[in-house]
Amino acid sequence: xxxxxxxxxxxxxxxxxxxxxxxxxxxxxxxxxxxxxxxxxxxxxxxxxxxxxxxxxxxxxxxxxxxxxxxxxxxxxxxxxxxxxxxxxxxxxxxxxxxxxxxxxxxxxxxxxxxxxxxxxxxxxxxxxxxxxxxxxxxxxxxxxxxxxxxxxxxxxxxxxxxxxxxxxxxxxxxxxxxxxxxxxxxxxxxxxxxxxxxxxxxxxxxxxxxxxxxxxxxxxxxxxxxxxxxxxxxxxxxxxxxxxxxxxx
Amino acid sequence: xxxxxxxxxxxxxxxxxxxxxxxxxxxxxxxxxxxxxxxxxxxxxxxxxxxxxxxxxxxxxxxxxxxxxxxxxxxxxxxxxxxxxxxxxxxxxxxxxxxxxxxxxxxxxxxxxxxxxxxxxxxxxxxxxxxxxxxxxxxxxxxxxxxxxxxxxxxxxxxxxxxxxxxxxxxxxxxxxxxxxxxxxxxxxxxxxxxxxxxxxxxxxxxxxxxxxxxxxxxxxxxxxxxxxxxxxxxxxxxxxxxxxxxxxxxxxxxxxxxxxxxxxxxxxxxxxxxxxxxxxxxxxxxxxxxxxxxxxxxxxxxxxxxxxxxxxxxxx
Numbered sequence: 022x023x024x025x026x027x028x029x030x031x032x033x034x035x036x037x038x039x040x041x042x043x044x045x046x047x048x049x050x051x052x053x054x055x056x057x058x059x060x061x062x063x064x065x066x067x068x069x070x071x072x073x074x075x076x077x078x079x080x081x082x083x084x085x086x087x088x089x090x091x092x093x094x095x096x097x098x099x100x101x102x103x104x105x106x107x108x109x110x111x112x113x114x115x116x117x118x119x120x121x122x123x124x125x126x127x128x129x130x131x132x133x134x135x136x137x138x139x140x141x142x143x144x145x146x147x148x149x150x151x152x153x154x155x156x157x158x159x160x161x162x163x164x165x166x167x168x169x170x171x172x173x174x175x176x177x178x179x180x181x182x183x184x185x186x187x188x189x190x191x192x193x194x195x196x197x198x199x200x201x202x203x204x205x206x207x208x209x210x211x212x213x214x215x216x217x218x219x220x221x222x223x224x225x226x227x228x229x230x231x232x233x234x235x236x237x238x239x240x241x242x243x244x245x246x247x248x249x250x251x252x253x254x255x256x257x258x259x260x261x262x263x264x265x266x267x268x269x270x271x
Numbered sequence: 272x273x274x275x276x277x278x279x280x281x282x283x284x285x286x287x288x289x290x291x292x293x294x295x296x297x298x299x300x301x302x303x304x305x306x307x308x309x310x311x312x313x314x315x316x317x318x319x320x321x322x323x324x325x326x327x328x329x330x331x332x333x334x335x336x337x338x339x340x341x342x343x344x345x346x347x348x349x350x351x352x353x354x355x356x357x358x359x360x361x362x363x364x365x366x367x368x369x370x371x372x373x374x375x376x377x378x379x380x381x382x383x384x385x386x387x388x389x390x391x392x393x394x395x396x397x398x399x400x401x402x403x404x405x406x407x408x409x410x411x412x413x414x415x416x417x418x419x420x421x422x423x424x425x426x427x428x429x430x431x432x433x434x435x436x437x438x439x440x441x442x443x444x445x446x447x448x449x450x451x452x453x454x455x456x457x458x459x460x461x462x463x464x465x466x467x468x469x470x471x472x473x474x475x476x477x478x479x480x481x482x483x484x485x486x487x488x489x490x491x492x493x494x495x496x497x498x499x500x501x502x503x504x505x506x507x508x509x510x511x512x513x514x515x516x517x518x519x520x521x522x523x524x525x526x527x528x529x530x531x532x533x534x535x536x537x538x539x540x541x542x543x544x545x546x547x548x549x550x551x552x553x554x555x556x557x558x559x560x561x562x563x564x565x566x567x568x569x570x571x572x573x574x575x576x577x578x579x580x581x582x583x584x585x586x587x588x
Contacts, residue, residue, distance in 0.1 A: 071477070091484045101482075102478040102479075110528040112528065115528070119483060123484040126468075127467075170482075
């Protein structure tokens, strides 16, 4: 379980997170949704120690973020940040292999190579393995980064808007894969999503955020309705339930 | 793989050639019967060859590491103030402790090189990452400012000539007993190879580095130390050798990518080969006179650099 207690955070003088209290259940897909600037990415990056939190406490199981060794946490938790970074000239196979670094620290063994091969196959990258990152499309690059995070083989996966750059087929298969990781392998997935319909369809648990604070949370069926759309997102989108599924009309 | 073997064979051939070029006529056959010939080899030709190879290899590796630290392909130690920083160190030692040992000179040159490189890193961090050429330009200006300071102080103290001799990169002064500290630069380059994965990960960016559990600050610090040490050592021993750290990493990256575990040995080899070719040219172009190798490299390097800047932009940053 990831538990966040009393975490506040300021960026450039303005407070972006106010006294966050949050428990993220283990072995489930949890979606973080909310309007732009709600603090979702910031919260994710604090949990993944990409930025230091100054107040409060973040625990990943028994590990305290910021206090435990970074390498220990790297074997427990992986993050895929929103990427806009410049791609180095690595082949996709090389990039995915770096996902094993926290385990082998520079000396990959047989097990590491197997994990890399598994990740490449799972993300349908076998045919692209020898292509370099700067010669593939944005979506393929995104898949390669996801495969790297997967090869890292951690109990917790934090993904910041991983559906950017992915078409509908790739988006659906990624979400289904994440669901499988949670159900069959007991992995915990925390995912920032912009498209609420994806959150409704694939997440076991939905956490809303607004103005740096945690809003209502729950599963799609009980949580998402017209009132939530109004209160959290400030828009009057209609919510329909068809065949047990929740849809937000856009 | 065959390219690496071919490269090694070429490097060995050039090394052999280098041993037998010089004002004193030395033939391979003479080595067997003439003790004077052997002495010439041991005292002058072999040390010169080693100095050339180590300088080329370690500067190319240092250039690669610096490019990973800055995440920019258009920088190298001699264009971002590292070399000028080392020159500043030599100047300070000459001014305030003229009797200091070689080791003191190297320590001071490396320390000032470290400070100036760290200063550049701080500057570069504030520049927009979307404009890679700006980082290179700021580096040139920054290095130029430090260089101007060195020139001014040297001028004031009548040391201009001495600084010129120290800083101009050439290998004619290399003799047995006067270059051995350069092996430390080779050690630094080997240590960089040991940490190759960490530098490759650094090239993936801050977030990816932290995600993979890298001690980000520690790797940056180690990289800075290695770059400064290599620069300090080479500037003190042979002077400023330009462009090696810039063009070699770029060429190898285009051919083999950025996985340093795979590319660093090739980078080292190519760097050694390039400086060796420049040094051979410097010795034979106006035989029996010699030009500074740095001048030859300046001509080769600037042409290649312009080509790098103007090549199709697909791979630009």
